[in-house]
Amino acid sequence: MAPIALLSVSNKKGIVPFAKALTEEFKFQIISSGGTAKALEDASIPVSRISDFTGAPEILGGRVKTLHPKVHGGILAKKSDSSHQSELKEQNIPFIDLVVVNLYPFKETIEKPETLFEEALENIDIGGPTMIRAAAKNHQSVIVLTNPSQYENCLLALKNGEVSKQIRFELALEAFEHTADYDAAIARWMQTKKPEKKSPWIQSTPLKQTLRYGENPHQKASWYSSRRHGWGEAKQIQGKELSTNNLLDLEAAISTIREFGYGTNIKNQNCDNAAVIIKHTNPCGVGISNSLSSAFSKALDADRTSAFGGIVALNCSVDLKTASQLKGIFLECIVAPHFDDQAKSVLAEKKNLRLIELDPISIEKTDKHNVRSILGGVIVQELDDKPIQENAWKVVTRKEPSKIQINDLTFAWKVVRHIRSNAISIASSGQTLGIGAGQMNRIGAAKIALEAAGIKANNAVLASDGFFPFDDTIRLAAKYGISAIIQPGGSIKDNLSIDACNELNLSMIFTGRRHFLH
Numbered sequence: 001m002a003p004i005a006l007l008s009v010s011n012k013k014g015i016v017p018f019a020k021a022l023t024e025e026f027k028f029q030i031i032s033s034g035g036t037a038k039a040l041e042d043a044s045i046p047v048s049r050i051s052d053f054t055g056a057p058e059i060l061g062g063r064v065k066t067l068h069p070k071v072h073g074g075i076l077a078k079k080s081d082s083s084h085q086s087e088l089k090e091q092n093i094p095f096i097d098l099v100v101v102n103l104y105p106f107k108e109t110i111e112k113p114e115t116l117f118e119e120a121l122e123n124i125d126i127g128g129p130t131m132i133r134a135a136a137k138n139h140q141s142v143i144v145l146t147n148p149s150q151y152e153n154c155l156l157a158l159k160n161g162e163v164s165k166q167i168r169f170e171l172a173l174e175a176f177e178h179t180a181d182y183d184a185a186i187a188r189w190m191q192t193k194k195p196e197k198k199s200p201w202i203q204s205t206p207l208k209q210t211l212r213y214g215e216n217p218h219q220k221a222s223w224y225s226s227r228r229h230g231w232g233e234a235k236q237i238q239g240k241e242l243s244t245n246n247l248l249d250l251e252a253a254i255s256t257i258r259e260f261g262y263g264t265n266i267k268n269q270n271c272d273n274a275a276v277i278i279k280h281t282n283p284c285g286v287g288i289s290n291s292l293s294s295a296f297s298k299a300l301d302a303d304r305t306s307a308f309g310g311i312v313a314l315n316c317s318v319d320l321k322t323a324s325q326l327k328g329i330f331l332e333c334i335v336a337p338h339f340d341d342q343a344k345s346v347l348a349e350k351k352n353l354r355l356i357e358l359d360p361i362s363i364e365k366t367d368k369h370n371v372r373s374i375l376g377g378v379i380v381q382e383l384d385d386k387p388i389q390e391n392a393w394k395v396v397t398r399k400e401p402s403k404i405q406i407n408d409l410t411f412a413w414k415v416v417r418h419i420r421s422n423a424i425s426i427a428s429s430g431q432t433l434g435i436g437a438g439q440m441n442r443i444g445a446a447k448i449a450l451e452a453a454g455i456k457a458n459n460a461v462l463a464s465d466g467f468f469p470f471d472d473t474i475r476l477a478a479k480y481g482i483s484a485i486i487q488p489g490g491s492i493k494d495n496l497s498i499d500a501c502n503e504l505n506l507s508m509i510f511t512g513r514r515h516f517l518h
Contacts, residue, residue, distance in 0.1 A: 002029045004074070005098035008036050008050075008066065008128065010105055014148040016043045018100075018155070026158050028098065033058070033065050066127040075099060075134040079141040099135035100145045102178070103128045107185050111228070111365070117193075124186055129179045136179075139172035140165065146178040180204055201380050203371075208232055214244045223247065229365035231358070237344060239333070239354030246311065246333050246354065252281040252418065253313035253335060254358065258385065259414040260288055262315045263337030263360030271315070272430065275299040278311040282437040286415050288430040293321040298431040300329070303452065311335070318343040384417060384515060394510045396489065396498050401507040405461060405484040409509060412463035413486050417515030421465050424449040424473075426482070428460035442466065446473045450480045459483050465515040467491040471500035478504040488514040 005028045009015055012035070019040050022028040032040055033050040040047040050065055051057050058065040074096035077084040088095065104125040109115055135144035143163050145154060150171065157163040184204035191199050205224040214221035221244045225232030231247065242250075253276055254262075261271030272288035275296040284306035287298025292314060300307055307329060314322070314336040323343035326334060333354040339347070347355055372379045390410065395401065401409060412427035419425060420438035422445040427433060434453030436445030442464065450457055458481030467490045468474065474497050477485065485501065489510030501508045 001094065002027050003097040004029050004031060004094055005100065006030075006066075006071070006075070006096050006131070007032045007040070007047075007100045008034070008131070009100060009102045010125075010128075011102045011148060012036065012039055014151050015039065015100070016045065018148075018151040019043075019045050019047075021155050022098075025155075031096075034062060063126065066131055069093070071096070071131070072134055075131060075142055076138050077141070078138065096135075096142065098143045098145070099131055101128050101131050101135075102146050102148075103132075103182050106182065106189075107228075110185075110189050120189065125182070129182060132175050132179050136172040136175035139168045139175075143168060144171050144175045146171075146175050150174070177204075181206065201371075201378060209241075211244050212241065215248075219244075226366075229362045233359065233362040234335075235357045237339065237355040237357060238348060238351065240352050242333070242354060248281055249278045249311040250313075250333060250335055250356070252283075253278040253311050254363070255385070256283050256286065256415070256418040257313040257315050258363070259418070260315055262363065274315040276313045277303075277307045278313070279306050279309070282419055282435065283415060283432065284310065284435060286411075286427075286432045288411065291321075292316055292319060293325055295430075296322055296325055300325070302432045303435070307331075320346060323347050384517070388413060389513075392512050393486075394489075394512070395507065396494075396510050397501045397506065397508045399502075399505060399507040401484045401509065405507065408461040409463065409484055409486040412461050413511065416463040416465045417517065419465065419517065421516040421518060423465040423515075423517065425463045426450060426453040426457055426460050427463070428456065433457060433460055442468065443470075443472050443476065446476055450476065450482075453480065457481055461485065463487070465517070467494065467514070468497045469493055471496040473497075474500040474504070474506070474508075478506060482506065484508065486511060488512060490514070 005022050007015065007019060007030055015036065016039060019030055023030060023046055030040065030047045031050060031053045032047050037047050037049050054068040054070045056068055070093050073088060073091060073093040077088050077095060079095060104123045106123045109123040110120050132144060132146060135142045143154065145151065157167055181204040184202045187202045205226060208223045208225040211221040211223055213219055256276045257274055260274035273290065273292040273295045274288045275292065276283050277285040277299050285299040285302030287295045287302065289295040289298060309330055309332055311332055312326065312334045317338040317340055318336045319340055320342040323346040327346055327350060331353060333356060335356040335358055337360055338357055339355060347353060368383050370381050370383050388410065408427055411430055412425045415427065415432055416423050416425040419435055422439045422442045424436040424445040425432055426449045433456045434449035436449035439445035439448065453460060460482060461484045462477050462482045464487040467488050469491050470493065474485065483506060485506060485508045487510065489512060498508065
């Protein structure tokens with residue numbers, strides 16, 4: 001008896017030549033349903049409709065077509081089990097040897113903003129996952145394919161005379177991963193319809209690539225990423241393969257640069273050109289200006305020593321002048337919404353330098369959560385990326401900050417929430433002058449930042465990601481000539497800091513919002 005292949009695919013890429021090879025080279029009998037059957041019939045490939053095979057019509061507008069004992073009996077029967085063979089013979093059910101199924105485009109459907117609830121429901125596949133799971137469960141007797149990329153290797157194995165146990169197992173694993181990802185997408189979508197419900201964290205993210213190693217050479221690492229948004233959709237123009245540390249630094253870079261508008265939203269928000277240099281997930285230099293080259297110069301001049309081997313993020317298209325500056329120093333990666341042809345040509349001379357274009361739209365499509373692993377679990381929190389609310393700020397000192405100081409304070413505050421806590425940033429005229437990151441006490445972070453700024457701290461401003469429990473940071477800042485301070489406030493000893501500012505003739509703003517970053 002001819003082997004039987006059941007073909008029912010939403011993604012019809014490659015299905016016609018694959019089916020043609022099955023029938024002509026390997027003498028398969030094909031059964032199919034709906035649009036797949038029509039595509040094969042239009043290509044003059046012999047095919048039996050599911051309804052003819054089962055003797056039962058498709059019902060409920062196509063909701064029920066493959067859910068039938070003749071289909072699932074043929075898929076689930078073990079060829080090595082004599083009792084299964086006898087039952088199939090009694091019920092006049094043939095073995096099904098090959099199942100080729102991929103699912104309704106649920107993910108693509110819900111990504112469309114105009115999609116209605118009922119339309120999304122109708123794109124939840126029922127029969128498809130059932131056939132895939134059945135075939136994967138019985139993979140020792142059934143070959144299961146869920147992706148057009150598998151067709152060529154399947155035909156090659158058939159040509160060699162046998163689809164091995166190892167190949168069948170690997171295909172079954174991919175099949176279960178396929179249905180798990182599909183069900184996870186449905187569950188996540190349903191959760192958005194009732195977000196107040198306490199639900200499990202459900203996530204299924206495909207493997208993008210195995211990395212050479214993790215943070216250190218003795219650690220293994222893999223990169224899992226959606227291919228439709230975020231870094232998974234980024235385009236690497238040139239350079240070596242991205243490493244674990246590159247990716248972590250790139251994430252810190254893009255988080256920081258977005259404070260100043262990114263790509264398509266720059267003109268909409270009337271934003272400045274901005275440049276950020278990241279080292280070990282902390283900004284070591286940030287600059288804003290009326291041109292990208294000037295912004296990068298500011299970021300570089302903020303801390304040229306730390307910039308060596310850094311990661312650069314730019315918020316608009318990279319031009320020739322900026323590219324020429326970038327070429328002059330050793331960098332690991334540059335990320336921007338776009339590089340013009342002249343910039344690419346200049347930077348191409350640095351073959352190992354990684355250039356990455358990240359579309360602003362792909363960023364907006366990402367899930368707005370931060371996920372961190374701990375032993376035996378994960379912590380999921382909202383991203384700390386809400387726009388700054390200056391109308392909630394409160395001047396708590398007798399001296400009011402000037403308009404220029406307000407601009408500097410806003411800039412410093414945008415930067416400080418992207419520095420590892422305890423964090424201090426010193427800034428003036430759209431440029432960071434000193435950054436203190438990741439210290440065990442706030443005065444320690446302030447010392448690092450102020451010493452880095454040196455004499456440039458005179459008349460500059462200081463931002464702190466958390467409140468001051470004592471007045472020591474205020475008094476140290478005043479010694480360096482800091483003129484204005486911005487911090488969340490909220491300490492039971494806030495009055496100590498306020499009194500010190502009044503005594504030393506500094507202005508200070510409380511934002512009412514803390515920005516710890518661990």
